[in-house]
Amino acid sequence: MSVVTNTTTITSVGAPSRRNTELALLVFAVLIPVFAYANVGLAKKGTLPAGMLAYGLGLGAIAVVAHLVVRKFAPYADPLMLPIATLLNGMGLVFIWRLDQEPRLPGGASAPTQLMWSTLGVALFLGVLVFLKDHRILQRYTYISMVVALVLLILPVFFPPVYGARIWITIAGMSIQPGEFVKIIIAVFFAGYLMVKRDALALASRRFMGMYLPRGRDLGPILVIWALSILILVFETDLGTSLLFFGLFVIMLYVATERTSWIVFGLLLSVGGAVVVGSFESHVHSRVEDWLNPFRTIEAGQGASQPAQAMWAFGSGGLFGSGLGQGYSRLIGFAAKSDYILATVGEELGLAGLMGILLLYALLVERGARTALAARDPFGKLLAIGLSGAFALQVFVVAGGVTGLIPLTGMTMPFLAQGGSSVIANWALVAILLRISDTARRPAPTPASSPDAEPTQVVRTQ
Amino acid sequence: MNKPLRRVAIFCGLLVLALLVRVNYIQFVQADELKNDANNRRVTINQYATPRGDILVDGKAITGHTETTGSDFKYKATFKNGKMWAPVTGYASQAFGTTLLQGVEDKILTGDDDRLFFTRTVDVLSGRQKQGGDVVTTLNSAAQKAAFEGLGNKKGAVAAINPETGAILALASTPSYDPSSFAGNSEKDSEAWNALQKKNNPDDPMLNRALRQTYPPGSTFKVVTAAAALQDGLYDDIDEPTDSEVPYILPDTNNQELKNEGGIACKNVSLREALRVSCNSVFGKLGATLGRDKMVEEAEKFGFNEEQFVPVRVAASNFSTKMDRPQTALSSIGQFETAATPLQMAMVAAAIANDGKLMKPYMVSELRGSNNKLVDSISPEELSQPLSAENAQKLQQMMETVVQSGTGTNAQIPGVTVGGKTGTAQHGVDNSEKPYAWFISYAKTDSGSPVAVAVVVEDASANRGDISGGGFAAPIAKSVMEAVLNK
Numbered sequence: 001m002s003v004v005t006n007t008t009t010i011t012s013v014g015a016p017s018r019r020n021t022e023l024a025l026l027v028f029a030v031l032i033p034v035f036a037y038a039n040v041g042l043a044k045k046g047t048l049p050a051g052m053l054a055y056g057l058g059l060g061a062i063a064v065v066a067h068l069v070v071r072k073f074a075p076y077a078d079p080l081m082l083p084i085a086t087l088l089n090g091m092g093l094v095f096i097w098r099l100d101q102e103p104r105l106p107g108g109a110s111a112p113t114q115l116m117w118s119t120l121g122v123a124l125f126l127g128v129l130v131f132l133k134d135h136r137i138l139q140r141y142t143y144i145s146m147v148v149a150l151v152l153l154i155l156p157v158f159f160p161p162v163y164g165a166r167i168w169i170t171i172a173g174m175s176i177q178p179g180e181f182v183k184i185i186i187a188v189f190f191a192g193y194l195m196v197k198r199d200a201l202a203l204a205s206r207r208f209m210g211m212y213l214p215r216g217r218d219l220g221p222i223l224v225i226w227a228l229s230i231l232i233l234v235f236e237t238d239l240g241t242s243l244l245f246f247g248l249f250v251i252m253l254y255v256a257t258e259r260t261s262w263i264v265f266g267l268l269l270s271v272g273g274a275v276v277v278g279s280f281e282s283h284v285h286s287r288v289e290d291w292l293n294p295f296r297t298i299e300a301g302q303g304a305s306q307p308a309q310a311m312w313a314f315g316s317g318g319l320f321g322s323g324l325g326q327g328y329s330r331l332i333g334f335a336a337k338s339d340y341i342l343a344t345v346g347e348e349l350g351l352a353g354l355m356g357i358l359l360l361y362a363l364l365v366e367r368g369a370r371t372a373l374a375a376r377d378p379f380g381k382l383l384a385i386g387l388s389g390a391f392a393l394q395v396f397v398v399a400g401g402v403t404g405l406i407p408l409t410g411m412t413m414p415f416l417a418q419g420g421s422s423v424i425a426n427w428a429l430v431a432i433l434l435r436i437s438d439t440a441r442r443p444a445p446t447p448a449s450s451p452d453a454e455p456t457q458v459v460r461t462q
Numbered sequence: 463m464n465k466p467l468r469r470v471a472i473f474c475g476l477l478v479l480a481l482l483v484r485v486n487y488i489q490f491v492q493a494d495e496l497k498n499d500a501n502n503r504r505v506t507i508n509q510y511a512t513p514r515g516d517i518l519v520d521g522k523a524i525t526g527h528t529e530t531t532g533s534d535f536k537y538k539a540t541f542k543n544g545k546m547w548a549p550v551t552g553y554a555s556q557a558f559g560t561t562l563l564q565g566v567e568d569k570i571l572t573g574d575d576d577r578l579f580f581t582r583t584v585d586v587l588s589g590r591q592k593q594g595g596d597v598v599t600t601l602n603s604a605a606q607k608a609a610f611e612g613l614g615n616k617k618g619a620v621a622a623i624n625p626e627t628g629a630i631l632a633l634a635s636t637p638s639y640d641p642s643s644f645a646g647n648s649e650k651d652s653e654a655w656n657a658l659q660k661k662n663n664p665d666d667p668m669l670n671r672a673l674r675q676t677y678p679p680g681s682t683f684k685v686v687t688a689a690a691a692l693q694d695g696l697y698d699d700i701d702e703p704t705d706s707e708v709p710y711i712l713p714d715t716n717n718q719e720l721k722n723e724g725g726i727a728c729k730n731v732s733l734r735e736a737l738r739v740s741c742n743s744v745f746g747k748l749g750a751t752l753g754r755d756k757m758v759e760e761a762e763k764f765g766f767n768e769e770q771f772v773p774v775r776v777a778a779s780n781f782s783t784k785m786d787r788p789q790t791a792l793s794s795i796g797q798f799e800t801a802a803t804p805l806q807m808a809m810v811a812a813a814i815a816n817d818g819k820l821m822k823p824y825m826v827s828e829l830r831g832s833n834n835k836l837v838d839s840i841s842p843e844e845l846s847q848p849l850s851a852e853n854a855q856k857l858q859q860m861m862e863t864v865v866q867s868g869t870g871t872n873a874q875i876p877g878v879t880v881g882g883k884t885g886t887a888q889h890g891v892d893n894s895e896k897p898y899a900w901f902i903s904y905a906k907t908d909s910g911s912p913v914a915v916a917v918v919v920e921d922a923s924a925n926r927g928d929i930s931g932g933g934f935a936a937p938i939a940k941s942v943m944e945a946v947l948n949k
Contacts, residue, residue: 312504315489316502358482365478372467395477
């Protein structure tokens with residue numbers, strides 16, 4: 001007999017775990033925000049900020065713990081996601097702390113609160129990795145997810161609107177934005193539902209004008225979701241969330257059925273719905289007007305609006321920016337730390353820094369899409385692409401709104417902006433993606449030994 | 463499922479690409495436009511982020527700066543003897559913007575001018591704070607003081623020029639305001655500003671009467687008519703009798719008389735005598751005889767009907783180009799629609815004193831960088847030649863007669879040749895309002911003429927003869943000329 005003890009016909013050639021790559025990247029993901037923090041302190045007060053050591057150690061500790069947990073519980077997970085999320089979150093904290101230095105902005109010191117929420121977010125991230133051993137378990141909760149999602153979506157209707165949009169629920173002085181969590185839960189529902197129905201949706205359809213139209217009973221859910229998202233929009237005046245859910249559903253449906261007609265269908269419905277609501281609902285209508293002409297309030301003699309202030313912030317930033325702490329983001333006003341935090345990035349880090357931040361988001365989405373491609377089970381594929389798609393849509397809707405590419409819809413920039421719900425939900429989202437990528441990249445388990453077989457080397461071509 | 467997955471990934475890539483294109487558009491293509499938008503508060507914040515440079519008169523700063531707290535503007539401008547210099551400096555207010563020299567030379571004063579690029583770069587590299595440049599003016603503080611104190615509580619304006627160069631020596635306007643009182647952006651500044659607005663203050667203290675207000679010039683305009691007559695060759699000798707009748711009936715009218723004030727005898731008097739006693743009949747007829755076109759041509763050579771930039775904008779003085787013969791006759795004695803700024807009438811006197819050559823008026827002689835390095839210097843420039851040297855000297859003799867033995871005796875200065883012309887301009891419907899008292903003059907010494915002055919006093923309440931121009935305005939002109947001569 002040969003000396004080879006492995007007697008299967010297939011030997012596994014799994015992806016390397018890349019945990020050390022992750023650790024190296026994490027060093028940068030911690031150092032960059034720490035330097036940025038020092039930069040703000042030097043620019044604003046001429047000294048290193050007092051909490052710099054604590055902040056650096058804190059962020060470093062969080063990163064080390066997260067890394068160790070990933071190393072232990074998801075050893076084959078994608079090595080880029082955790083460093084990118086850490087870097088974005090760290091930079092977000094620096095920007096919020098920097099905006100805290102402007103006494104004219106409302107809200108007082110938000111950075112400590114945000115740091116607390118970020119820690120909770122990382123805790124949830126760790127919890128998901130430790131307790132969710134396999135993402136396929138989520139499949140069991142398809143319909144429960146649907147119910148939870150709908151309840152969470154409808155709840156804010158019973159709470160008073162904040163700045164014109166009903167997207168918060170307030171319990172004991174704490175505000176929660178359920179929409180942020182719903183995007184994950186609803187992706188779980190869609191993935192579970194579509195995995196079951198994908199064949200019916202894809203094959204049992206009639207050809208009509210060159211498009212495959214599904215049967216009525218299969219078409220039902222998309223119409224229901226479309227109607228729901230429009231209802232959310234009308235009652236909560238939240239164009240962003242409804243656009244996000246609808247886009248998420250269309251993407252997942254398209255991936256599940258591989259039918260382009262769904263895309264056409266979805267686009268027509270969403271454009272139609274947006275136009276109708278955009279022209280009738282006053283809150284949304286005024287945002288469309290602001291988008292078409294951000295300077296209209298000045299012409300009307302009412303002073304500059306936030307969209308106009310954001311445009312000036314971007315323009316004044318130019319190519320390289322004014323430098324951290326040296327811009328005038330306070331001019332933007334009440335939403336400077338949340339929706340409009342990207343304007344501060346644009347002004348103080350310039351075009352170069354803003355493109356860097358956008359590319360970090362792009363890279364995170366791309367790693368998510370790659371995870372979907374690598375996943376071996378349809379549920380994992382659908383869930384991964386759904387979560388990455390939702391993330392991409394959210395980045396696009398917020399950044400597009402702040403930069404004036406599309407009308408502003410009032411969502412938060414993931415990780416960067418102030419907001420507890422957002423940062424917690426996005427850490428959870430990254431955790432689920434990491435879990436799927438771990439499963440996808442994990443080498444196939446060694447099959448039971450077969451004494452008859454000779455070892456055969458299989459060379460993967462993919 | 464992998465094909466649609468790849469397409470979705472590409473779609474997400476396109477979303478990010480769209481964002482990248484958009485931010486490149488606003489932060490690169492549109493950046494300058496957005497950055498310099500007048501409504502962008504960063505523009506004003508930068509304007510007041512560093513101490514402004516100074517405006518200098520006789521080598522001394524008449525402006526300054528002080529640090530402010532409690533706003534996003536770091537420095538505010540201060541003004542020394544602000545009321546006296548306001549018609550020159552204008553204001554630089556954190557809340558209300560800039561005007562006059564503070565406005566026109568804003569970029570030099572803030573240090574943002576492109577010509578200061580090099581010093582600014584050196585400052586940045588050496589870690590020094592950005593510095594504003596200085597604006598060196600042509601003004602003469604003694605003349606300015608004489609003009610401002612001469613006007614006193616009266617409402618009016620003074621403009622003085624050096625006829626040989628066009629350099630502006632004095633620009634006074636009363637009542638005036640102190641630009642320091644609203645240089646910041648506090649509640650108090652805003653109250654001070656509101657109190658100065660025309661709607662709250664009928665005296666309109668913020669009006670720059672020397673440069674921006676036009677008045678009917680009255681009889682002082684007769685020197686322009688005389689210049690036109692001499693240039694046209696209508697009369698060669700200023701002492702030959704003019705073929706003029708009293709009463710003079712305005713042409714094309716039904717016996718409408720052009721009256722002489724006080725019923726003075728003006729029949730067939732010479733040009734010299736007509737100017738000495740200020741005959742309406744003689745100059746009205748001269749204008750009508752020369753005709754509208756010739757009068758317009760001469761007035762425009764003196765600078766009428768055009769805005770001047772010194773570099774501060776000066777309102778255009780008016781001599782109508784669309785009028786009939788009787789109106790031309792009235793315009794030729796400075797009535798009808800004729801209206802002139804005090805600076806314009808000082809230019810008229812200056813051109814005559816400078817042997818017919820009109821120099822372009824200017825008030826900034828040098829711009830200097832923060833390190834006192836010369837950035838730009840302005841040299842005298844000829845604007846036009848309204849009359850020949852020979853005719854100018856004839857007109858000088860006429861104007862000197864006015865001061866020696868005519869209506870302008872109040873402007874006599876011992877040992878100095880002074881030429882002048884008084885004016886009392888009627889205004890309001892049927893002369894219902896108080897007339898304006900005018901005096902234009904120049905002083906001459908052996909070495910040429912260093913100063914020409916125009917004075918207007920709005921509330922000349924005395925009797926309505928030319929004597930009021932001589933009585934109210936001539937002493938002010940005299941003290942301004944003395945101030946320049948005794949320098």
